[in-house]
Amino acid sequence: xxxxxxxxxxxxxxxxxxxxxxxxxxxxxxxxxxxxxxxxxxxxxxxxxxxxxxxxxxxxxxxxxxxxxxxxxxxxxxxxxxxxxxxxxxxxxxxxxxxxxxxxxxxxxxxxxxxxxxxxxxxxxxxxxxxxxxxxxxxxxxxxxxxxxxxxxxxxxxxxxxxxxxxxxxxxxxxxxxxxxxxxxxxxxxxxxxxxxxxxxxxxxxxxxxxxxxxxxxxxxxxxxxxxxxxxxxxxxxxxxxxxxxxxxxxxxxxxxxxxxxxxxxxxxxxxxxxxxxxxxxxxxxxxxxxxxxxxxxxxxxxxxxxxxxxxxxxxxxxxxxxxxxxx
Numbered sequence: 001x002x003x004x005x006x007x008x009x010x011x012x013x014x015x016x017x018x019x020x021x022x023x024x025x026x027x028x029x030x031x032x033x034x035x036x037x038x039x040x041x042x043x044x045x046x047x048x049x050x051x052x053x054x055x056x057x058x059x060x061x062x063x064x065x066x067x068x069x070x071x072x073x074x075x076x077x078x079x080x081x082x083x084x085x086x087x088x089x090x091x092x093x094x095x096x097x098x099x100x101x102x103x104x105x106x107x108x109x110x111x112x113x114x115x116x117x118x119x120x121x122x123x124x125x126x127x128x129x130x131x132x133x134x135x136x137x138x139x140x141x142x143x144x145x146x147x148x149x150x151x152x153x154x155x156x157x158x159x160x161x162x163x164x165x166x167x168x169x170x171x172x173x174x175x176x177x178x179x180x181x182x183x184x185x186x187x188x189x190x191x192x193x194x195x196x197x198x199x200x201x202x203x204x205x206x207x208x209x210x211x212x213x214x215x216x217x218x219x220x221x222x223x224x225x226x227x228x229x230x231x232x233x234x235x236x237x238x239x240x241x242x243x244x245x246x247x248x249x250x251x252x253x254x255x256x257x258x259x260x261x262x263x264x265x266x267x268x269x270x271x272x273x274x275x276x277x278x279x280x281x282x283x284x285x286x287x288x289x290x291x292x293x294x295x296x297x298x299x300x301x302x303x304x305x306x307x308x309x310x311x312x313x314x315x316x317x318x319x320x321x322x323x324x325x326x327x328x
Contacts, residue, residue, distance in 0.1 A: 005328060006065035006087065008034045008080060009072025013160050014092060014313050018071055020285075021317040027324060034062070036076040062087065066328035069320060070095065081121070088327045089121035092316050094211065096121035104218040107322035108267060108288075108315075109133045111222070122323050126208075127315040128152050128242055129215035131289050132229065134267060135246065135308055140226035142262030144251045146302075148229035153193075153236040153243040154208065155280065157313060159184050164239050185235065194235040209233040241280030244308040253302050256294045263291055278309045286311055287318050 005022070009015040010033040022028045062068055062080065065087040070077040077095035089096055096102050101120030108130060116122065132150055139145060156163040163184050170190035173180045180188060186198025196205050213231055220228060229246075236243065256273065264270045271278055271292035278290035289310040297303035 003030050003328060004032050004065045005030045005324060006034050006062050006068045007031050008068065008070050008076055009036055009093075010034070012072055013157055013164065014316060015071040017313040017317040018069060018092075018320060021314070021321050022324075025321065025325075027321060027328075030328070032065070036072040067324050069324065071320075088118050090320055090323050090327070091121050091123045092320055094123060094126075097123050097211075104215050105323050106130045106133065106215075106219055106319050107326075108319055109137060109219055116323075116326070118327055122327075124316055124319050124323065125215040125219060126212045127310065127312040128154075128212045128233075128244075129219055130315050130319065131242065131244065131308065131310040132212075132216055132246075133219040134289055135244075135263070135291065135306070136220075136226040136229065136248070138263050138265065138268060139248060139259065141224070143254055143258065145226045145248055146251050147227060147249040149247040150229050150231050151245040152209075152212065152231060152233045153238075153245075153280075154205070154233060155236060155238045155240050155242060155312065156184075156189065157240045158208070159203070167237065167239060189235060189237050192237055197235060205233050205235055238280055240311065240313070241283055242310050242312050243280045244310075246306040246308055247297065247303060248306065249297075249300060249303040251302070254304065256296070256304070259294050259304055259306065277307055280309045283309050283311050285314060287314055289315075 005027060007015060007018060010019060022031055062085055068080060068085060068087045068089050070080060070089065070091045070093050074093050074095045077091060077093045081096055081099065099121050101117065102123050103116050103120055104125050105116060105122045106125040136145065136148055156167040166181050166184040167189055170180045170188065174190055182198065186201040187194055209231060212233065217228060260270045260272060267288035269290040277293040283290050289308055291306055291308045293307035295305050297305060
C-alpha cells in the first residue's frame with residue numbers, strides 16, 4: 001500500500017534507533033523492514049513489540065512505498081538508488097548526497113516555512129552539522145557572533161555495529177594482552193584519541209570532517225546565519241554520543257548567564273555551573289543537544305567556551321521522522 005514506509009537496514013544501530021523513534025508516533029505502524037542482503041530476507045525480527053519479517057531488497061517490493069528510508073550500508077543504499085522508484089528516498093547513509101537534486105535536510109534547524117522539493121532524495125545532514133547549527137544559530141540570534149571554533153569528538157557508533165564491536169574487542173584484547181582487531185580504525189582506539197585513522201581504515205576522519213563542513217555550510221546558507229566556524233574532528237574512544245568543545249567570540253561582551261538564557265528553549269537543554277556538566281554517555285536516547293560548562297576565555301574579552309553533547313543516532317532518527325512526516 002502507498003502508505004508504507006520501507007526501512008532498509010532496520011537491524012543496524014541506526015535502524016533500531018529509527019524504529020524506536022518512529023514507534024512513538026503513527027509512523028511506527030507503517031514501517032516495513034527490508035533486508036540489506038537477499039539471504040537475510042524472511043528472517044524473523046521484532047517491530048514495535050510484535051513479530052516482523054525482513055522483506056526482500058527488490059524494486060518490486062519497494063515500488064509501493066511512499067518513503068524509502070536508507071539506514072544500512074552505503075552499498076545497500078546504492079542498490080536502491082540504481083533503480084527508479086516512485087517513493088521518496090530519505091537517506092541517512094549519504095549514498096545519495098551527489099544525486100541530481102538531492103537535498104541536505106535537517107528540519108530541526110530549518111525555517112518553519114521551508115518547503116523542500118520532495119521529488120529528489122532527501123539526505124539527512126550529518127548529526128554534528130545539525131548540532132553545531134542548532135547551537136550557533138540560537139546564540140547568533142541573541143547576540144551576534146564574530147568567530148567560532150569547534151573541536152568535534154566522534155564516537156565509535158558512527159561506524160555502526162562494526163565500530164562499537166571493534167572498540168569493545170580492542171579494550172578486551174588490551175586488558176588480556178592479546179592482539180587487537182583493527183579492521184575498522186586500523187589503529188588503537190581503545191584508551192586513545194586519534195586525529196586520524198590508520199591508512200587502511202575503510203573510511204577516514206578527513207572524509208567525515210569534510211562532510212560535516214559541507215553539510216554545515218548548507219544548513220547555514222541563510223541571511224540570518226552565524227559565520228561559518230572552523231572545525232577539527234577527532235576520533236574519541238567512546239561508544240556513543242558526540243562531544244563538542246566550542247569556542248565562540250561575540251561582537252560584544254557576554255556572560256555565562258547571558259549564553260544560558262540565549263540557548264534555553266526547544267531542543268536545547270542548558271546546564272548551569274551549579275549542575276553536573278553534560279557527558280556523551282548521559283544523553284543516550286535523548287533528543288536535541290545538551291550544553292554546559294560555559295566559561296569565559298581568559299585571553300579574549302568577548303569569547304566563551306561551551307561544552308556540548310548529543311546522541312548522534314537520535315539526532316539522525318528525529319530528523320528523518322520529521323522528513324518522513326512531510327512525505328507520508
